[in-house]
Amino acid sequence: TTGLPLNILVNNAGVMATPFTLSKDGIEMQFATNHIGHFLLTHLLLETMKKTSRESNVEGRIVNVSSEGHRFAYKEGIRFAKLNDEEEYSTIAAYGQSKLANIxxxxxxxxxxxxxxxxMTANSLHPGVIITNLLRHHSIIDVLHRTLGKLVLKNAKQGAATQCYVALHPDAKGVSGKCL
Incomplete structure:
Protein backbone atom coordinates (compact mmCIF):
# COMPACT_ATOMS: atom_id res chain seq x y z
CA THR A 1 0.00 0.00 0.00
CA THR A 2 0.95 3.64 -0.32
CA GLY A 3 0.65 4.41 3.37
CA LEU A 4 -2.10 6.91 2.66
CA PRO A 5 -5.17 6.88 4.93
CA LEU A 6 -8.23 4.97 3.73
CA ASN A 7 -11.67 5.26 5.33
CA ILE A 8 -14.05 4.17 2.57
CA LEU A 9 -14.11 1.23 0.20
CA VAL A 10 -16.96 0.68 -2.26
CA ASN A 11 -16.81 -2.67 -4.07
CA ASN A 12 -18.80 -2.16 -7.27
CA ALA A 13 -17.26 -4.10 -10.17
CA GLY A 14 -19.67 -6.49 -11.77
CA VAL A 15 -20.81 -8.65 -14.65
CA MET A 16 -24.23 -10.21 -15.05
CA ALA A 17 -25.67 -13.31 -16.68
CA THR A 18 -22.57 -14.04 -18.74
CA PRO A 19 -22.12 -17.18 -20.79
CA PHE A 20 -20.04 -19.78 -18.94
CA THR A 21 -16.46 -18.57 -18.88
CA LEU A 22 -13.52 -19.05 -16.56
CA SER A 23 -11.39 -16.17 -15.33
CA LYS A 24 -7.65 -16.10 -15.94
CA ASP A 25 -7.35 -17.79 -12.53
CA GLY A 26 -9.72 -20.61 -13.53
CA ILE A 27 -12.77 -19.45 -11.55
CA GLU A 28 -16.26 -19.04 -13.03
CA MET A 29 -16.27 -15.47 -14.34
CA GLN A 30 -19.26 -14.03 -12.47
CA PHE A 31 -18.09 -15.36 -9.10
CA ALA A 32 -14.51 -14.24 -9.82
CA THR A 33 -15.54 -10.72 -10.86
CA ASN A 34 -18.47 -10.05 -8.55
CA HIS A 35 -17.13 -11.64 -5.39
CA ILE A 36 -13.53 -12.92 -5.39
CA GLY A 37 -12.18 -9.61 -6.71
CA HIS A 38 -14.05 -7.65 -4.04
CA PHE A 39 -13.06 -10.11 -1.33
CA LEU A 40 -9.38 -9.95 -2.24
CA LEU A 41 -9.27 -6.15 -2.58
CA THR A 42 -11.04 -5.73 0.75
CA HIS A 43 -8.65 -8.02 2.55
CA LEU A 44 -5.60 -6.41 0.96
CA LEU A 45 -6.77 -3.00 2.22
CA LEU A 46 -8.28 -4.05 5.55
CA GLU A 47 -5.29 -3.40 7.81
CA THR A 48 -4.80 0.05 6.25
CA MET A 49 -8.47 0.83 6.88
CA LYS A 50 -8.29 -0.36 10.49
CA LYS A 51 -5.14 1.69 11.08
CA THR A 52 -6.75 4.78 9.53
CA SER A 53 -9.83 4.33 11.69
CA ARG A 54 -7.76 4.00 14.87
CA GLU A 55 -5.48 6.95 14.10
CA SER A 56 -8.15 9.34 12.77
CA ASN A 57 -11.01 8.24 15.04
CA VAL A 58 -13.17 8.36 11.91
CA GLU A 59 -15.44 5.41 11.15
CA GLY A 60 -14.24 3.25 8.28
CA ARG A 61 -16.93 2.01 5.90
CA ILE A 62 -16.97 -0.88 3.47
CA VAL A 63 -19.85 -1.09 1.00
CA ASN A 64 -20.42 -4.19 -1.15
CA VAL A 65 -22.73 -3.52 -4.07
CA SER A 66 -24.93 -6.59 -4.28
CA SER A 67 -28.30 -7.04 -5.98
CA GLU A 68 -31.80 -8.27 -5.39
CA GLY A 69 -30.58 -10.88 -7.87
CA HIS A 70 -29.10 -12.68 -4.86
CA ARG A 71 -32.58 -14.19 -4.49
CA PHE A 72 -32.02 -16.15 -7.72
CA ALA A 73 -28.95 -18.03 -6.49
CA TYR A 74 -28.94 -21.79 -6.86
CA LYS A 75 -31.40 -23.42 -4.44
CA GLU A 76 -28.52 -24.61 -2.26
CA GLY A 77 -27.06 -21.09 -2.12
CA ILE A 78 -23.40 -20.85 -3.04
CA ARG A 79 -22.10 -23.95 -4.78
CA PHE A 80 -18.47 -23.82 -3.71
CA ALA A 81 -17.85 -27.40 -4.84
CA LYS A 82 -19.48 -26.73 -8.22
CA LEU A 83 -18.38 -23.17 -9.04
CA ASN A 84 -16.82 -24.30 -12.31
CA ASP A 85 -19.42 -26.92 -13.27
CA GLU A 86 -20.35 -25.95 -16.82
CA GLU A 87 -22.99 -28.70 -17.16
CA GLU A 88 -25.19 -27.31 -14.37
CA TYR A 89 -24.35 -23.65 -15.03
CA SER A 90 -27.20 -21.14 -15.03
CA THR A 91 -26.37 -17.57 -16.02
CA ILE A 92 -28.91 -16.12 -13.57
CA ALA A 93 -28.25 -18.52 -10.66
CA ALA A 94 -24.49 -18.00 -10.99
CA TYR A 95 -25.06 -14.23 -10.85
CA GLY A 96 -27.30 -14.74 -7.83
CA GLN A 97 -24.73 -16.79 -5.94
CA SER A 98 -22.05 -14.15 -6.57
CA LYS A 99 -24.34 -11.44 -5.20
CA LEU A 100 -25.30 -13.62 -2.22
CA ALA A 101 -21.57 -13.96 -1.52
CA ASN A 102 -21.30 -10.11 -1.43
CA ILE A 103 -23.97 -9.96 1.27
CA MET A 120 -15.69 0.25 11.05
CA THR A 121 -18.88 -0.80 9.34
CA ALA A 122 -19.59 -3.18 6.48
CA ASN A 123 -22.85 -3.27 4.55
CA SER A 124 -24.20 -4.52 1.26
CA LEU A 125 -26.83 -2.88 -0.88
CA HIS A 126 -29.01 -3.18 -3.93
CA PRO A 127 -28.53 0.09 -5.84
CA GLY A 128 -31.79 -0.29 -7.77
CA VAL A 129 -32.30 -1.22 -11.39
CA ILE A 130 -29.96 0.98 -13.38
CA ILE A 131 -29.50 1.50 -17.09
CA THR A 132 -26.12 -0.14 -17.76
CA ASN A 133 -24.69 -2.63 -20.21
CA LEU A 134 -24.89 -5.50 -17.70
CA LEU A 135 -27.38 -7.36 -19.89
CA ARG A 136 -25.25 -7.15 -23.04
CA HIS A 137 -25.14 -10.94 -23.35
CA HIS A 138 -28.93 -11.07 -23.77
CA SER A 139 -29.54 -8.89 -26.84
CA ILE A 140 -33.35 -8.51 -26.86
CA ILE A 141 -33.59 -7.94 -23.10
CA ASP A 142 -30.64 -5.53 -23.31
CA VAL A 143 -32.28 -3.45 -26.05
CA LEU A 144 -35.54 -3.24 -24.09
CA HIS A 145 -33.65 -2.46 -20.89
CA ARG A 146 -31.69 0.41 -22.45
CA THR A 147 -34.52 1.90 -24.53
CA LEU A 148 -37.70 1.50 -22.49
CA GLY A 149 -35.69 1.57 -19.29
CA LYS A 150 -34.92 5.27 -19.80
CA LEU A 151 -38.52 5.94 -18.84
CA VAL A 152 -38.53 4.12 -15.49
CA LEU A 153 -35.04 3.00 -14.45
CA LYS A 154 -32.28 4.86 -12.65
CA ASN A 155 -29.39 6.35 -14.56
CA ALA A 156 -25.80 5.75 -13.41
CA LYS A 157 -25.68 8.90 -11.22
CA GLN A 158 -28.89 7.93 -9.46
CA GLY A 159 -27.55 4.41 -8.89
CA ALA A 160 -24.31 5.78 -7.47
CA ALA A 161 -26.27 7.94 -5.03
CA THR A 162 -27.32 4.88 -3.03
CA GLN A 163 -23.72 3.74 -2.65
CA CYS A 164 -22.55 7.24 -1.73
CA TYR A 165 -25.28 7.52 0.91
CA VAL A 166 -24.20 4.33 2.66
CA ALA A 167 -20.51 5.26 2.35
CA LEU A 168 -20.77 8.90 3.42
CA HIS A 169 -24.01 10.01 5.05
CA PRO A 170 -24.02 10.74 8.81
CA ASP A 171 -27.33 8.85 9.18
CA ALA A 172 -25.48 5.65 8.23
CA LYS A 173 -22.96 6.06 11.06
CA GLY A 174 -22.74 2.88 13.11
CA VAL A 175 -25.05 0.93 10.78
CA SER A 176 -23.32 -2.35 10.02
CA GLY A 177 -24.14 -5.83 8.79
CA LYS A 178 -27.19 -4.68 6.86
CA CYS A 179 -28.35 -5.36 3.34
CA LEU A 180 -29.80 -2.00 2.33
Missing amino acids: LHANELARRFKEEGVN
Whole structure:
Protein backbone atom coordinates (compact mmCIF):
# COMPACT_ATOMS: atom_id res chain seq x y z
CA THR A 1 0.00 0.00 0.00
CA THR A 2 0.95 3.64 -0.32
CA GLY A 3 0.65 4.41 3.37
CA LEU A 4 -2.10 6.91 2.66
CA PRO A 5 -5.17 6.88 4.93
CA LEU A 6 -8.23 4.97 3.73
CA ASN A 7 -11.67 5.26 5.33
CA ILE A 8 -14.05 4.17 2.57
CA LEU A 9 -14.11 1.23 0.20
CA VAL A 10 -16.96 0.68 -2.26
CA ASN A 11 -16.81 -2.67 -4.07
CA ASN A 12 -18.80 -2.16 -7.27
CA ALA A 13 -17.26 -4.10 -10.17
CA GLY A 14 -19.67 -6.49 -11.77
CA VAL A 15 -20.81 -8.65 -14.65
CA MET A 16 -24.23 -10.21 -15.05
CA ALA A 17 -25.67 -13.31 -16.68
CA THR A 18 -22.57 -14.04 -18.74
CA PRO A 19 -22.12 -17.18 -20.79
CA PHE A 20 -20.04 -19.78 -18.94
CA THR A 21 -16.46 -18.57 -18.88
CA LEU A 22 -13.52 -19.05 -16.56
CA SER A 23 -11.39 -16.17 -15.33
CA LYS A 24 -7.65 -16.10 -15.94
CA ASP A 25 -7.35 -17.79 -12.53
CA GLY A 26 -9.72 -20.61 -13.53
CA ILE A 27 -12.77 -19.45 -11.55
CA GLU A 28 -16.26 -19.04 -13.03
CA MET A 29 -16.27 -15.47 -14.34
CA GLN A 30 -19.26 -14.03 -12.47
CA PHE A 31 -18.09 -15.36 -9.10
CA ALA A 32 -14.51 -14.24 -9.82
CA THR A 33 -15.54 -10.72 -10.86
CA ASN A 34 -18.47 -10.05 -8.55
CA HIS A 35 -17.13 -11.64 -5.39
CA ILE A 36 -13.53 -12.92 -5.39
CA GLY A 37 -12.18 -9.61 -6.71
CA HIS A 38 -14.05 -7.65 -4.04
CA PHE A 39 -13.06 -10.11 -1.33
CA LEU A 40 -9.38 -9.95 -2.24
CA LEU A 41 -9.27 -6.15 -2.58
CA THR A 42 -11.04 -5.73 0.75
CA HIS A 43 -8.65 -8.02 2.55
CA LEU A 44 -5.60 -6.41 0.96
CA LEU A 45 -6.77 -3.00 2.22
CA LEU A 46 -8.28 -4.05 5.55
CA GLU A 47 -5.29 -3.40 7.81
CA THR A 48 -4.80 0.05 6.25
CA MET A 49 -8.47 0.83 6.88
CA LYS A 50 -8.29 -0.36 10.49
CA LYS A 51 -5.14 1.69 11.08
CA THR A 52 -6.75 4.78 9.53
CA SER A 53 -9.83 4.33 11.69
CA ARG A 54 -7.76 4.00 14.87
CA GLU A 55 -5.48 6.95 14.10
CA SER A 56 -8.15 9.34 12.77
CA ASN A 57 -11.01 8.24 15.04
CA VAL A 58 -13.17 8.36 11.91
CA GLU A 59 -15.44 5.41 11.15
CA GLY A 60 -14.24 3.25 8.28
CA ARG A 61 -16.93 2.01 5.90
CA ILE A 62 -16.97 -0.88 3.47
CA VAL A 63 -19.85 -1.09 1.00
CA ASN A 64 -20.42 -4.19 -1.15
CA VAL A 65 -22.73 -3.52 -4.07
CA SER A 66 -24.93 -6.59 -4.28
CA SER A 67 -28.30 -7.04 -5.98
CA GLU A 68 -31.80 -8.27 -5.39
CA GLY A 69 -30.58 -10.88 -7.87
CA HIS A 70 -29.10 -12.68 -4.86
CA ARG A 71 -32.58 -14.19 -4.49
CA PHE A 72 -32.02 -16.15 -7.72
CA ALA A 73 -28.95 -18.03 -6.49
CA TYR A 74 -28.94 -21.79 -6.86
CA LYS A 75 -31.40 -23.42 -4.44
CA GLU A 76 -28.52 -24.61 -2.26
CA GLY A 77 -27.06 -21.09 -2.12
CA ILE A 78 -23.40 -20.85 -3.04
CA ARG A 79 -22.10 -23.95 -4.78
CA PHE A 80 -18.47 -23.82 -3.71
CA ALA A 81 -17.85 -27.40 -4.84
CA LYS A 82 -19.48 -26.73 -8.22
CA LEU A 83 -18.38 -23.17 -9.04
CA ASN A 84 -16.82 -24.30 -12.31
CA ASP A 85 -19.42 -26.92 -13.27
CA GLU A 86 -20.35 -25.95 -16.82
CA GLU A 87 -22.99 -28.70 -17.16
CA GLU A 88 -25.19 -27.31 -14.37
CA TYR A 89 -24.35 -23.65 -15.03
CA SER A 90 -27.20 -21.14 -15.03
CA THR A 91 -26.37 -17.57 -16.02
CA ILE A 92 -28.91 -16.12 -13.57
CA ALA A 93 -28.25 -18.52 -10.66
CA ALA A 94 -24.49 -18.00 -10.99
CA TYR A 95 -25.06 -14.23 -10.85
CA GLY A 96 -27.30 -14.74 -7.83
CA GLN A 97 -24.73 -16.79 -5.94
CA SER A 98 -22.05 -14.15 -6.57
CA LYS A 99 -24.34 -11.44 -5.20
CA LEU A 100 -25.30 -13.62 -2.22
CA ALA A 101 -21.57 -13.96 -1.52
CA ASN A 102 -21.30 -10.11 -1.43
CA ILE A 103 -23.97 -9.96 1.27
CA LEU A 104 -22.47 -12.75 3.34
CA HIS A 105 -19.02 -11.17 3.08
CA ALA A 106 -20.28 -7.80 4.37
CA ASN A 107 -22.17 -9.52 7.19
CA GLU A 108 -19.09 -11.46 8.27
CA LEU A 109 -16.93 -8.33 8.17
CA ALA A 110 -19.50 -6.51 10.33
CA ARG A 111 -19.49 -9.39 12.83
CA ARG A 112 -15.69 -9.35 13.02
CA PHE A 113 -15.51 -5.56 13.37
CA LYS A 114 -17.92 -5.70 16.29
CA GLU A 115 -16.03 -8.59 17.91
CA GLU A 116 -12.69 -6.74 17.51
CA GLY A 117 -14.14 -3.41 18.67
CA VAL A 118 -13.03 -1.75 15.44
CA ASN A 119 -14.64 1.56 14.47
CA MET A 120 -15.69 0.25 11.05
CA THR A 121 -18.88 -0.80 9.34
CA ALA A 122 -19.59 -3.18 6.48
CA ASN A 123 -22.85 -3.27 4.55
CA SER A 124 -24.20 -4.52 1.26
CA LEU A 125 -26.83 -2.88 -0.88
CA HIS A 126 -29.01 -3.18 -3.93
CA PRO A 127 -28.53 0.09 -5.84
CA GLY A 128 -31.79 -0.29 -7.77
CA VAL A 129 -32.30 -1.22 -11.39
CA ILE A 130 -29.96 0.98 -13.38
CA ILE A 131 -29.50 1.50 -17.09
CA THR A 132 -26.12 -0.14 -17.76
CA ASN A 133 -24.69 -2.63 -20.21
CA LEU A 134 -24.89 -5.50 -17.70
CA LEU A 135 -27.38 -7.36 -19.89
CA ARG A 136 -25.25 -7.15 -23.04
CA HIS A 137 -25.14 -10.94 -23.35
CA HIS A 138 -28.93 -11.07 -23.77
CA SER A 139 -29.54 -8.89 -26.84
CA ILE A 140 -33.35 -8.51 -26.86
CA ILE A 141 -33.59 -7.94 -23.10
CA ASP A 142 -30.64 -5.53 -23.31
CA VAL A 143 -32.28 -3.45 -26.05
CA LEU A 144 -35.54 -3.24 -24.09
CA HIS A 145 -33.65 -2.46 -20.89
CA ARG A 146 -31.69 0.41 -22.45
CA THR A 147 -34.52 1.90 -24.53
CA LEU A 148 -37.70 1.50 -22.49
CA GLY A 149 -35.69 1.57 -19.29
CA LYS A 150 -34.92 5.27 -19.80
CA LEU A 151 -38.52 5.94 -18.84
CA VAL A 152 -38.53 4.12 -15.49
CA LEU A 153 -35.04 3.00 -14.45
CA LYS A 154 -32.28 4.86 -12.65
CA ASN A 155 -29.39 6.35 -14.56
CA ALA A 156 -25.80 5.75 -13.41
CA LYS A 157 -25.68 8.90 -11.22
CA GLN A 158 -28.89 7.93 -9.46
CA GLY A 159 -27.55 4.41 -8.89
CA ALA A 160 -24.31 5.78 -7.47
CA ALA A 161 -26.27 7.94 -5.03
CA THR A 162 -27.32 4.88 -3.03
CA GLN A 163 -23.72 3.74 -2.65
CA CYS A 164 -22.55 7.24 -1.73
CA TYR A 165 -25.28 7.52 0.91
CA VAL A 166 -24.20 4.33 2.66
CA ALA A 167 -20.51 5.26 2.35
CA LEU A 168 -20.77 8.90 3.42
CA HIS A 169 -24.01 10.01 5.05
CA PRO A 170 -24.02 10.74 8.81
CA ASP A 171 -27.33 8.85 9.18
CA ALA A 172 -25.48 5.65 8.23
CA LYS A 173 -22.96 6.06 11.06
CA GLY A 174 -22.74 2.88 13.11
CA VAL A 175 -25.05 0.93 10.78
CA SER A 176 -23.32 -2.35 10.02
CA GLY A 177 -24.14 -5.83 8.79
CA LYS A 178 -27.19 -4.68 6.86
CA CYS A 179 -28.35 -5.36 3.34
CA LEU A 180 -29.80 -2.00 2.33
